[in-house]
Structures are given as C-alpha cells and as structure tokens.
Amino acid sequence: MPLTPPSRRNGRHPLARTRPKAAVPALAHTDTDMQGGEEGIRNSTVQRLRWRRLTWRGLLTEQxxxxxxxxxxxxxxxxxxxxxxxxxxxxxxxxxxxxxxxxxxxxxxxxxxxxxxxxxxxxxxxxxxxxxxxxxxxxxxxxxxxxxxxxxxxxxxxxxxxxxxxxxxxxxxxxxxxxxxxxxxxxxxxxxxxxxxxxxxxxxxxxxxxxxxxxxxxxxxxxxxxxxxxxxxxxxxxxxxxxxxxxxxxxxxxxxRLRAARTAFDWPGLALLFLSVTAGLIGLSQAATDEPAHPGIWLALTGSATLGWAFIRRQARTDAPLIDLELLRRRDVASGLGSGMLASAVLFGTLFAVPLHLTNSGGLSIAFAGLALTALPLAIGLTAPTAGALSRRYGVRRTTVLGMLASMVGVVVTAGCVAALTRSANGAAGDAAVGLGAVAATEIALAIIGVGLGLFTPVNNAAVMSAVRPQESGSASGVLNMTRALGSAFGVSVTSVAFGVGGFAAAATVLAGCAALAAVIACCRPARQGARTDPPTSVEQGRSAVPAPRIPARAGHRDAASEQPVQCLRLHRKTLRSRHDQRVDWT
Known part of the structure; x- marks a missing residue:
C-alpha cells in the first residue's frame, strides 16, 4: 500500500502553523448611532432626489x-x-x-x-x-x-x-x-x-x-x-x-398614486375614434350652414357612424382598449354621460340661438346681445358650488332631474321673453330705447336656464367619477369631456337647422326637448350610487410602519452570536433607507 506524502495529508503540510481564527468583535451600537445613521441616509437620499430633479429624466417624472x-x-x-x-x-x-x-x-x-x-x-x-x-x-x-x-x-x-x-x-x-x-x-x-x-x-x-x-x-x-x-x-x-x-x-x-397597468397603446383604435369624430363634426358643422338635405352632410354622418361602429368592435376585442366598454355598460355611468351630452347641447344651443335671433330679427348690436347673454353663465357659476349640498340632502337623481327640468322651463320662458324683446327692439330707435322690462325678463329667463344647468352639471360629473375606480379616473374624465364637446357641437348644429326651418320658436322647442330627454335619462340613474374606494388624500394618508427585521439563525456557524449585531445594523440601515424613501419622495 503506497504511503501518502506528509505534504498532502489533510491538504496541508504537517509542520504548518495553525493560526487560530480571530473572533469578530461584537459591535456596540446605541440609539445615538442609529440616529446618526438615519440622518446620513436622509441627507444622501435628499441629495439624490434633488439631483434627479435637475436632469431630463426628472422632467419626465412626476415630482x-x-x-x-x-x-x-x-x-x-x-x-x-x-x-x-x-x-x-x-x-x-x-x-x-x-x-x-x-x-x-x-x-x-x-x-x-x-x-x-x-x-x-x-x-x-x-x-x-x-x-x-x-x-x-x-x-x-x-x-x-x-x-x-x-x-x-x-x-x-x-x-x-x-x-x-x-x-x-x-x-x-x-x-x-x-x-x-x-x-x-x-x-x-x-x-x-x-x-x-x-x-x-x-x-x-x-x-x-x-x-x-x-x-x-x-x-x-x-x-x-x-x-x-x-x-x-x-x-x-x-x-x-x-x-x-x-x-x-x-x-x-x-x-x-394609483395608476393603471402599462399596456400597449391602441393606435388603431385612436385612428378609428379620431376619424369617426372628425367625420361627425364636419357633418354637424355643414348641417349648421348648408341645407339639411345636402348629400355631403349625410355622407359625413354615415361615415362617422360606420367608423364609430368599427371603433366599438375594436374596443370589444382588443386586450388594451382606449375606452373600457364595461364602464359604459354601467347604468349610472351611461345615464350620466348621456344626460351630460344633452345638457351641453342645451347650453351651447342657447348661446348660439339667442344672440343670432336678437341681432337678425331684433336689429340689436352684437355687444348688446352678448351682454344680455352673460346672465346664463353667471347663473351657472353662482349655483354650481352649492349644488353639492343639495345633492347630499335630496340625492343625486332628484337633484339632476330637478336641474334639467328647471332648464327646460327656462328655455320655454326664454322663448317668450326673447319674442317680447324683439318686438320692443323693432319699435325702438336703438339699444338704449329697448324696454327695460323686456330686457329684465330675458335676463331672468336665461338665469333660470343657468340655475338648472348649475344644479345638474357638478352633481352629474361627480356621480360619474364616483362610479369608477381611481386608476380609471383619467379615462372616465376623458370620456366625460368628449361627450360634453360632442354635445356642444350637436346642440349648435340642431339649433341652427331648427332656426333655419322655423325661427327661434322652433330652435327653443328643440332645446326644450333636449332638456326634457336629459331629465328622463337622469331619472334612469340608480337610486344609490356605486361606492368608490377613495385613495387617501395628502392630509388623510398615513405612512405604514415598516416592521422590525427578523434575524434568521444561521445554524452551525460558530460566530453567529458575534455577527448578529453587524447584521442587525445593516438591516436597520436598510430599513431606515426604505422608510426615508417613503418620507422624502413626497406624494
């Protein structure tokens, strides 16, 4: 049996001196040391965040x-x-x-x-x-x-x-x-x-x-x-x-704070939506200036409807739609969007028809007609901030229905008052000679329309936004504004067509019908709105405490007890950094 050389026994020379392994000294740390570490982490984190804000990447990141x-x-x-x-x-x-x-x-x-x-x-x-x-x-x-x-x-x-x-x-x-x-x-x-x-x-x-x-x-x-x-x-x-x-x-x-998951952007859907809206608005604008039977108008409206149908089919099949169709299937959202579009039609239709009638049929100046029209938006501005208290007392459905019924009554009264003002202007020698009573009655009638829209608009918008999840509020806000803009274009076009056919009386009848239909749609709203999970606001939110780190035992290690303070300090510094990132990276 061959003998093993002494130099290869146990992997080392037999005469090699054995150096005892030095024990790792225990690291004494106090609360003062921990506070100093936290202060250092705070300063370094603040400097890092300030430097990041000065770079181009910081300009593309929400601060x-x-x-x-x-x-x-x-x-x-x-x-x-x-x-x-x-x-x-x-x-x-x-x-x-x-x-x-x-x-x-x-x-x-x-x-x-x-x-x-x-x-x-x-x-x-x-x-x-x-x-x-x-x-x-x-x-x-x-x-x-x-x-x-x-x-x-x-x-x-x-x-x-x-x-x-x-x-x-x-x-x-x-x-x-x-x-x-x-x-x-x-x-x-x-x-x-x-x-x-x-x-x-x-x-x-x-x-x-x-x-x-x-x-x-x-x-x-x-x-x-x-x-x-x-x-x-x-x-x-x-x-x-x-x-x-x-x-x-x-x-x-x-x-x-709450974002939707990043997905591929639906560019084909955007193209279909844009083309559909473009064709529809061109058709509506032509209807406001040309004869309603013009073939170009019907061609544009037909193309808009076809492209809109293709857009809806696209949204139903794609994995990342621009507009979530499930959101539109909800009764509270659909009723809010439909009634809101008609309310916008009533507003902009009135703003279009009243000055047109006063200047063309009444012979009044544009400045006088514009000044008389300011009662409507001013009434909206005065009523809208107080509409929330009324909705909390009587409910969203009652408040929105009441607002649109008031607008309908205001449109009907405005038709009579504007007719009286026109007769007074035709018998007068200018703006200054117009009867004060006719002007005051017209202002009151327009203010009634403004009060109704002021009651409806903020309550309706708040109800629609309360029915969606926080991470979908941007999409819901975009759809809400899109329907409002479509309603304004629709109101101007149908009012123009009605005005050309039967004068201001026909235009007022169409606008009153739009207000009545909006009230009916608002009445279809559920009695109780769906609850929305509100994210904590900047004042209400609290920072979640980071739990103290658990140090797992390292079995079989002879120096586990001596290394535990080192591990504890490292994890404590990491915990402080995590806590301070939450504290300094402001909401």
Missing amino acids: GRPQCIRDHARAPWLIVATVCIGAFMGQLDASIVTIALPDVRTDLGASLTAITWVSLSYLVVLVGTVAAVGRLADMIGRKLLYTYGFVVFTLASLGCGLAPNLTTLLAFRVVQAIGAAMLQANSVALIVGAVPRDALSRAIGLQAAAQALGLSLGPALGGLLTNAGGWRWIFYINIPTGILGCALGWVLLPRT
Whole structure:
C-alpha cells in the first residue's frame, strides 16, 4: 500500500502553523448611532432626489409636492384652485376666438370656408384625442400630462399670435387643441383623487364655476382686445395664465398614486375614434350652414357612424382598449354621460340661438346681445358650488332631474321673453330705447336656464367619477369631456337647422326637448350610487410602519452570536433607507 506524502495529508503540510481564527468583535451600537445613521441616509437620499430633479429624466417624472404644502389643511383646495385655472383658460379660449374670426379673415386674406377651420380644427382635435389622453394619463401620471398641457397650450398660443398666414395658424391651433386635451382629460380626475367624497360635488362645482366665468368673459374680453390691439392679442392673453398654471401645477398638484397597468397603446383604435369624430363634426358643422338635405352632410354622418361602429368592435376585442366598454355598460355611468351630452347641447344651443335671433330679427348690436347673454353663465357659476349640498340632502337623481327640468322651463320662458324683446327692439330707435322690462325678463329667463344647468352639471360629473375606480379616473374624465364637446357641437348644429326651418320658436322647442330627454335619462340613474374606494388624500394618508427585521439563525456557524449585531445594523440601515424613501419622495 503506497504511503501518502506528509505534504498532502489533510491538504496541508504537517509542520504548518495553525493560526487560530480571530473572533469578530461584537459591535456596540446605541440609539445615538442609529440616529446618526438615519440622518446620513436622509441627507444622501435628499441629495439624490434633488439631483434627479435637475436632469431630463426628472422632467419626465412626476415630482412630489413640498412637505409644507402636502401637510397643509387646505391642500385639496389648492389642487382645485390649480385645476380651475386650466378650466377658466380653456373656456375663455373657446369663446374668445369666435369674436375675432372676421378680423382674422380680413388680416390673413382667407375665404369664409377656410376661416371656419380656425374653430373647427381645434374642436376636431380636442374631441378626437381627449379620451386617448385620459387613458394615457392613467398609465404615466395625471400631474405630468396636466402640467405639460399648460406648456403645450401656452407655446401654441404664442405661435398662433405670431402666425404669418392661415396655414401656420391652423397648425398651431391643432397643437393648442392637444394641450387643451391634456388639460381637460385630467382636470376632473385630479379633483377626484384629491378631494374627499363628501366634498366632491362642491369641488367640481367650483371647476364648473371657473368654466362658466371663462365662457361669459370670452366675448366681451375678445371684443376689447380685438379693438385695442388686434386679433393676435386674443392668443397672447393665454400666455401669462398658462405660465401661472404651469408653475402652480408643478408645485401644488400631487403625484398619481394609483395608476393603471402599462399596456400597449391602441393606435388603431385612436385612428378609428379620431376619424369617426372628425367625420361627425364636419357633418354637424355643414348641417349648421348648408341645407339639411345636402348629400355631403349625410355622407359625413354615415361615415362617422360606420367608423364609430368599427371603433366599438375594436374596443370589444382588443386586450388594451382606449375606452373600457364595461364602464359604459354601467347604468349610472351611461345615464350620466348621456344626460351630460344633452345638457351641453342645451347650453351651447342657447348661446348660439339667442344672440343670432336678437341681432337678425331684433336689429340689436352684437355687444348688446352678448351682454344680455352673460346672465346664463353667471347663473351657472353662482349655483354650481352649492349644488353639492343639495345633492347630499335630496340625492343625486332628484337633484339632476330637478336641474334639467328647471332648464327646460327656462328655455320655454326664454322663448317668450326673447319674442317680447324683439318686438320692443323693432319699435325702438336703438339699444338704449329697448324696454327695460323686456330686457329684465330675458335676463331672468336665461338665469333660470343657468340655475338648472348649475344644479345638474357638478352633481352629474361627480356621480360619474364616483362610479369608477381611481386608476380609471383619467379615462372616465376623458370620456366625460368628449361627450360634453360632442354635445356642444350637436346642440349648435340642431339649433341652427331648427332656426333655419322655423325661427327661434322652433330652435327653443328643440332645446326644450333636449332638456326634457336629459331629465328622463337622469331619472334612469340608480337610486344609490356605486361606492368608490377613495385613495387617501395628502392630509388623510398615513405612512405604514415598516416592521422590525427578523434575524434568521444561521445554524452551525460558530460566530453567529458575534455577527448578529453587524447584521442587525445593516438591516436597520436598510430599513431606515426604505422608510426615508417613503418620507422624502413626497406624494
């Protein structure tokens, strides 16, 4: 049997000195050491977050609010105030441009058909993209898209003001509409995520009041700016408002806490929706100017219906739809969207028909007709913030039905008062000689319509948004604004057709029928709304405590007892870092 060399026994030389393994000294740590470690982690985390905000990646990531704003008792209402700036600016721009179209046509030398696309291109792009932008905001963040919506809208307004020709003006109007879609698709969703449910109707009422204020100031302000400095100033007026809204949005708006899962964007669905909306709006706009039997109108409306059917089929089959059809199958959501579209038709149909009748049949000036019309949006602005208290007492269904019935009565009374005002104007020698009683009666009748819409709109919008999950609020807000814009185009077109056929009496009959149908649809709403799981607001949310780490025993290790303090300190520092990331990465 061969002998094993001594140098290979047990893998080492027999004469090698055996060095005893030094024991790991126990690391003494106190609460002071732990506090010092926490302070170091806090400083390093803050520096890392501040550096990240200065990079381009930080500009594409939602940043949190400062802690003093987040913990403020009025933090939710600061969010509502920021959203109201965007709501005011959007409605101001929508109403101010119409007044300046004659001057734009003269200055740029455009035809009458071409100049109508200054308004139509904006409406087409806005309606066709607002639902898709809402879906995108659910995935990447509502604060990010809303804040950069101000940036896009402001830069596009500057481009519109500097446009040397009609083509450039139309191109910047398209970009401006994209910015408006980014604002409108996230406005109601931001309010829903920040305000408790019991104050939601009041918050949306304040937003509706801001919209009504912009809608009422638009014609008067547009006339003043056009007369003082030219039509370009109707776009320049958006620049300071947009800068203020962007700054406040970056500081005051919270990050999106609950997001939808990131999925592939449905580009074919967006194309079908955009083409369907475009064809429908072109058909409705032609119906407002041409004969109803014109073949181009029916061709556009038929194409819109066909493309809309293809879009619905696409949404039913795709895994990541732009609009969740299950949401539209819910009775509370469907009734809210349908009645809201008809309410928007009543509002914009009245705003279109009343001044048209007063100027054409009554011989009054545009300034007088616009001034008389301000009673309607002002009544909306005064009523909307108080509609929430009425809905909490009598319920959503009763409040919305009452609002639309009041609007129907107001339309009927307005028809009689406007007829009396027209007779008074025809027998007078000018605006100043018009009977004061006829003017006051017309103002009261228009205010009744405004009160009804002020009761309906915030309560209806709050009910629709309360019926969806928080991570779907962007999509629901986009669909809500899309139906509202479609209702406004529908109201103007059907009112124009009725006005051409039977005068203001026929137009008022159509609008009263729309209000009555909206009341019937609102009556189909469930008596009890579906409960929505509210995310904790910035004031109500609490930080979840991280449990103390458990140190598993390492069996068979001779130095487990001596290494346990080292492991404990490492895990404690990791726990502190996790806790501080939650604390510093502000909501």
